[in-house]
Amino acid sequence: MRVPYNWLKEYVDLSGISPPELADRLVMTGTAVESVQTLKPSFQQVIVGEIKEMVRHPRADKLWICQVSLGHRPATIVCGATNIKVGDKVPVARPGAILQGAVLEAREIREVKSQGMLCSEAELGLGEDQSGILILDPSCQVGLPLDEALGLRDTVLELEITPNRPDCLGLIGIAREVAAIFGRPLTVPSVHVEEGELPASHWIRISIADSDLCLRYSGRLLQGVEVKPSPLWMQVRLGAVGLRPINNVVDVTNYVMWETSQPLHAFDYGKIENQQIIVRRAREGEKIVTLDGVERYLESEMLVIADDHNPVALAGVMGGVETEVSENTSVTLLESANFDPVSILRTSQKLGLRSEASNRFEKGLDPNQSLYALDRAAMLMREVAGGTILKGAVDIYPRRLAPWRLQLRPKRVIQILGCPISKKEIKAILGSLELEVSGEEPLEVTVPTFRRDLEREIDLIEEVARLYGYDKFPSTLPASSGRVGELSWEQKRINLVREVMIGCGLWETINYSFTDHKSMDKAGLKVADPRRHSVAIANPIIEDFSILKTTLLLGLLQVIEKNCRVDKENVFIFELAKTYHPRDGQDLPHEPRALAAAITGLWFGRFWSEPVRKVDFYDLKGIVEELARALDLQEPQWLPTSYDPFYEGKCAWVEIGGERVGIAGQIHPLVIKRYEIPNEVFAFELDLDRILALPTCQKEFRGIPRYPSITVDLALIVDEEVNYLQVRDVIQTGGGKGLKDVTLFDVYRGRQIPEGKKSLAFSLTFQEEDRTLRDEEVQEKVDRIVQELNRELGAELRSR
Template sequence: MRVPYKWLQQYVDVTLPPAELADKLTMAGLAVEGVEDLTPGFQKVVAGKIKTITPHPDADHLVICNVDAGRELQLVTGAPNVHEGQMVAVALEGARLPGGREIHRATFRGVVSEGMLCSAQELGLDVSLVSPEDREGIITLPPDASPGADAAEVLGLKDVVLVLELTPNRADCLSILGVAREVAAITGAPIHLPATLPGEDGPEITGLATVEITAPDLCARYVARLVQGVRIGPSPAWLQAFLRAAGMRPINNVVDITNFIMLEMGQPLHAFDYDLLEGHRIIVRRAGPGEKITTLDGVERELDPEMLVIADAARPVAVAGVMGGLATEVTPATTNILIESAHFDGASIRRTSRRLGLRSEASTRFERGVNLEGAPAAADRAARLMAELAGGRVAPGRIDCYVKRRQPVTIELRPERVNYLLGTELAPTTMKELLERLHLEVRGEGPFQVTVPAYRGDLTGEIDLVEEIARLYGYNRIPVTLPGNLTAREKQAPAQRWEEAGREAAAAAGLAEVITYSFIGPRALDQLRLPEDHPWRRTVKIQNPLREEQSIMRPSLLPGLLEVAGRNASRRVLPVAIYELGRVFIPAGSRRPGEPLRLAGLVMGTTPRGWNWPAGEMDFYYLKGILESIFSRLRVRDVSWEASNAYPFLHPGRAATIKAGTRVLGYLGELHPDVLAAVELPARACAFELDWEAAGDLALRVPRYEPLPRFPAVERDLAVVVPATTPAAAVAGVIREAGGELLRAIALFDVYEGAPVPEGCKSLAYSLVYQLPDRTLTDAEVNAAQERIQRALEERLGASLRQ
C-alpha cells in the first residue's frame, strides 16, 4: 500500500518528518517497508499552455508552438501529439533534466527555440503512469494547471510516499483513511473525515433504476447512485497527482474519482454508463453455464456458475469485484453514470480472480475484506465528487440492497487479563484511553464491553484487544521478563520412542540415514522384476501427479534406497551403507490406505581397511550381522532366518525370510543381478526390510535385570556332521530344545567341509554352556544332557558325531 504523505495530511494533522512517522508506524505493528522520495531529477521545468501552432517553414516534421509559460515563449518541436490549448511541460533555458542534460536556446533550420517541450521519459517519469497517447510524445499536464507553475508541483512530485507492508488481517489499512486513523491513534493528532453527502437534484433514483440480488451468499450489500449530465474529461491536477503518487494512472475524471475513493476509503467502486444498461437494471447473480463477457482490457472471458457477475436485463456487464465489462465502459460520449458500491464475498472473488488470471486493486481489497457499513458513504462521496469535478447532477436518494446485515461485535475485556498477558501494570483508565484512540466504544469499568467498528474486521476476540493495547502503548515500553511458569517436559508416545530407537540402533550399527520421496513411478517396480500379481503392484495412485516418475505411493522403501545407492555410485561415493525408517502405503479399497512403518537398509562395497585389519566385503553375512546387532540392542528375541526364494528381486540362494516365532518380520538378501543391472549399480549389494511395528510388538521395551550367576558354568564343545543342505539354525534349534533348562547358551564357532568329512556333508561345531541359577551342576547331569542332544540330533536330523 502506497501512502502519499500530502494526501495523508488531508485527513490528519501530522507534522512529523516522514521517516520519523514511518518508524512510529512500524513500532506500532504497521510495517513501513520504505520511504520513497518523489523529488524529481529535473529543475526549471514549468507548466505551459500552447496558444498557437504553426508549421515550420523549412521542415515538414517540425512545428512552431507559441507557449504561455508565465511569459511568451517560442518553442520548436517534432512531437506528434501537440494541439492548441494543451497544457504541457516546458524546460526553460538553463533547465537541467535527469541524466545531467542541460537545455539551451537552439536554432532549428533558422527558427529559434527558447526551450523544450518535455516527454515523460525526458522527465524521468514512470511511463506506465501516463496515458498511452502521451507515451510516444510530450506529456500532457492537467488543464487546470497555471502557466508558469512548477511542473514538479503540478505532477505531485514534491511529495514523499510511505510504502506499507500490510499483514493480511489489516484490510482497513488498504486505504488512506485507515492509515490516517492509525496515525491519529499513535500521535494523538485529530482526524478530519472528508465530506460525503452530495447535493441532489431531479427525480428520485428509485424511479430510474432497479437493483436485484439473487446470490445473497456472495453479495451482502449493493448500493447504487445515479449522476446525470456529467462531462467526461481530464481530472484536476491535485487528483492526478495523488493517483500517480499512489501508483495508479489517471484516465478521466469519472474513472479517476472511483479509483480515488477506493484508495481513500478502501471501498472499490465501479462506474457504469447508465444509458448502456439494458432496462436500467442491475442484477447481481451467478454466471450462467458457458456465459462470456469481454472485460475492460478487451479480452473475451468464459465464465462458470461459481463466478459472481453484475448483469443488466440482457447480459453480464461486469465480473463482480474483479473487472468491469467493455459493453458499459465510460467513454467520452458518456453523460449519465450509475455508481456501484458493493460488498462481495472475499473467497468468491479470490477464486474468480485466480480462474480468470485477473488481479486488480479492487479484487485485492475484496479478498481481504471490505467494510460492510462503508458502502453507502463511498457511493455518496463518489457522487459528490462527480458533481463537483464532472458537472453532474446527483439523483436524490440511493438504492441500498442490504440482504445480509452485519451483526455488531462486542468483546469483553478484562483489565487484569491484559496486564497478565503483557506483564504490565497498566491502569484500566489507560487501557480505555488507548482503545478509544482507535475509535472503539468502551463501556463499563472492568470488565470492559468494547464495541468494534465495522471497518476493523480483524478484532474478534479479547486477545485482539490486548494486542491493540500493546502496540499503542509501545512494545518497547513493555518490560522484558522470563516466563514464570515451568515448561512441561516433552513426552513421547511409545510408538515415537520405538521409532527413535530404531534410528539410533541403525546408526550405531554403522548405517547412515536417508530420507527419500514417498512418490515413485511404476518403472521402479519393473526394475525389481515383480510379476504382475505381486502384492507390491497393488499401489495407491496419485490423482494429480507432477510427473510419471512420481505417480504412485511407494509400497516398499527399497526403490528409494536403490535410487540413493545409484546416485552415490555414479559419483564414486563408496562404500554405501544406508538405512531409511519411513512409511509405505497399502491400498485399502475405499478406506484410507494403510501406512505401516518400515525399517530398510542397503549396503554395497567393502569396509575400510585399517593398519591391523583387512577390508571386508559388505555381503549377506555382513548385513545379517548388522541386523543381529540391531535386534540385540533393542531386545528383539527369538529371531530366526529361513532361506527363501520368494523374493524375485533377491538372488536365489542368497535370500532369507526374517521371523520371530511364526511371525514374519521381513526379508534379507543379496540383490538379483538383473536388478543391479536395471538400476546401474556397479557392485553386489544386499538389502533388508523389516515391519518395524511388528518388531516393536516383540521387543522387550523395559530391560530385565539378571544378577551375576552365583554358581559356576560348565562348557562343552559338540561337533556334528550333517547333510550340507541342513541349516545351522535347524541344528541349533534341536540342541536348544534337547538341552532343556540346563543349557544356558549355544554358539556356532566352526563350519567345515572337506576330507575327512564325507562328501555332501558338513561339520558344525558348537560351544555349549550349561548352568543353573540355584546350584552347581554335576558331571553326570551335564553328560546326560550331552547324550540327549546327540540322540535328538541323530534321530531328527540324521547327524553323527564328528570323529
C-alpha cells in the same frame, strides 16, 4: 499491501515521523513490515517551467520558439509540439538532465540555440503517450524539481496484513492504526456528491436473489462520462502501489479500493440488457468471458452479477468482457457490494482466479463501508471523467449489520498483561481505535462493524497491549513450581529414532501432508490398493494438493527426483510424519505416524581410499536393524513378498517380535523411469506407532570371559526353500547354553551343489563361563546340531 508514504500523509499527519520510524512502530504494534522501498523516477534534473511566449521559428513552419520561465531566469527552447500554449506549465529538461539514461545537451535547431527540451509523458517514463508535451497542473510551482512537484520521490512500505484485519487492506485503515499509535487525528476524505435531477432508480433495477451470499449491493449511475487517461497524480499513485493505469473510470475504482479496502466495479450501462442487475447463483454450465479474456464455465454454487439474461461479472472476483468500460462508454454503472467471504474464496480457488478484489472479499469486509466507497468513487469519477451523477444510490441492504457491545474488566487487563495500566489509559487506547467506551467496572465497549475481529474480552485486551507498547512491559521470570521439565518416554524414543537415522548418514526431509491421485499413478499404486482410499480436501489450495497422503514414499521419490534434476544423484533421506487414512462412519481420519527412508546412488560418494560401490538392499536392511538395536527391540525378520511400488521378488515385509511393522525393498524400475531417476532406489516404510508399542528386550550384563572360545565352521546343503532363519534357530536350539554366536558367512549355488539346493556356511562360537571347553565336548555339540538339522530341515553336511 503497498503503502506509499506520501499518499498515507493525506489521512494522518506524519510530520516528524520518518518512514523507518513508522515501520518500526507498526512492527511493534503487530503489523509486519516486509520491506521499505525508496521510489525515484528514471529522469534527473527536470524542473517545472511556464511558457511565457511562443513565436514561429523563422526557418521552420512546424517549430515554435518558446520563452519558458524557470523561476530564476527564462530559457529559450525550440519545440514542435502542437498541444501547448502560453501559460501552460510543462516539464523542462535543461542541458545536463538525464532522460532515458542519456545526458541532454544544448543544441542548435535551424540556427536557433535551444537551451533545453520540453518533455512528453513517454520521454519522462511516466506513461506511453508521446503525442505531445505533458501539461502539468496549474498549481505546480515554477522552478520546482518535477519529481517533487508530482510526488514521484516516495517511500513505499510493504506490509503483511493478517487475514483477520481486512480493514487494513485500505490506506484509511492503515492511517487509523498510525493515528492511534502516534496519538494524531485521522482525516477521512469527506464525501459530497453533486447529483442531477434524474433519479437513478428509474434507470436501473437491482435485486438480490441469493441474499445468503450477498449482504449488500449498491449502485450509482453517471451520465456523459468521457473515458480517457487518468490525471497524472492518480497514475503516479496507482503506479506506486503496483497497479497499472488503464483509464480514468477503471482507475478511480482501483484508487478508491486501495483507499478504503472496498472493491468496486464499473459497468458499461449501455451493454446491460433491460437495465436490470440480478445478484444470483450461477446456473450449472453457464459461462462467462472474464476481463482477462478467458472463457470460464460456472457451477451452481458460484455467485454472479447478471443482467436480464446472462452473467456480466463473477461476484467479488472479476468483471466480464461483455460489459467492460471502453472509449465508447458514455453511461457508467458503479457497483459497490458486500459478498459472503467463503463463497468468494471457493469460487476463486475452483476457477484458479485471484484478484485484488477477491483477496479482500474473502477476508470479510464491512458492509457499512460500501456506500461511502461508492459515493467517494462517484465524486472522483465526476471530477476526472465529467458527466452527471444521477440522483440517489440504488442500495439493497436486506439484513443490516449493527455494532456490537463487549464488556472489558480493567482488573482483568492488568491480570493478563501483568502491567499496571490505568483505566484512563485503557479508555484512551480503545477510543483512539474508534471504539466507543462507557461505564466504569466493567467498561462497556461498542465495536464498530469494520473491526469484525473483535469478538471477546481477550481481543480487547490484545488491542490494549499492542497500542500500549510491548516494549513497556517489565521483564519478569515466569512462576515455577520447582519441578524440572523433561521429555516424555515417547518423545525420547522419537528423538532416538531421528538420531539413529541421522547417524546412519540420512538427511531428514519435511514434505507436505497433501498429494494427489496423479502422484499415486506415477508411483504405480494400483486402483485396488488400499492406500488409494484417501481423505479428500474440500477446498484444496492447488490441484496437486487435493488429498491427504496415505504413504510417505511418494514424497521421498519426489525429493529424489528434484535432486537428480540438479545432478545430485547420491541421495540418502528419511521422513518421520503422519499418514492419513479415512475411517468409515467417522469424520476424523486415522493418523498413524510413519517412518520412511530412501537411498540411491553411490554409498557416500567417491573417495580415493575406498572402492566405488552402489547402494543395495543390504544397506537398507542394515539401517532397519540398527534402528531395532537402538530401540532395544528383537532382531527384525524379513519375509519376501510383492508390494507396490517395489520390485517383485526384491521386497520383504519387516517383522519384529512376530508383528508386521513395515515394508522394505527396491523400487520398481518402471517407477524409477517415470521419476527420471538414473540409479536404483531402495526404500522402506515402517509403522512407527506400532514399533514404539513393541516390548523392549531385557538387557543382560556379563563379565569379560575368563576362558577361551572355540570356533567351528559348518557348511550345510539345504533345500532352496529353507531360509537362514530356520537354520539358525535349529543351530541355536541344538547348541545349547555354550553356543555364543552363530554367523552366516557364505551362500553358494553352483556345479557341486545339486539343483534345487544351496549351500549355507556358518561359523559357530562355543564358550563356557566357568571352565575351558575340550575339543571332544565341542564336537559332541556339533554332531548333535547336525543331527537336529537333518531331522528338522533335511540338511546334510557339505563334503566338498
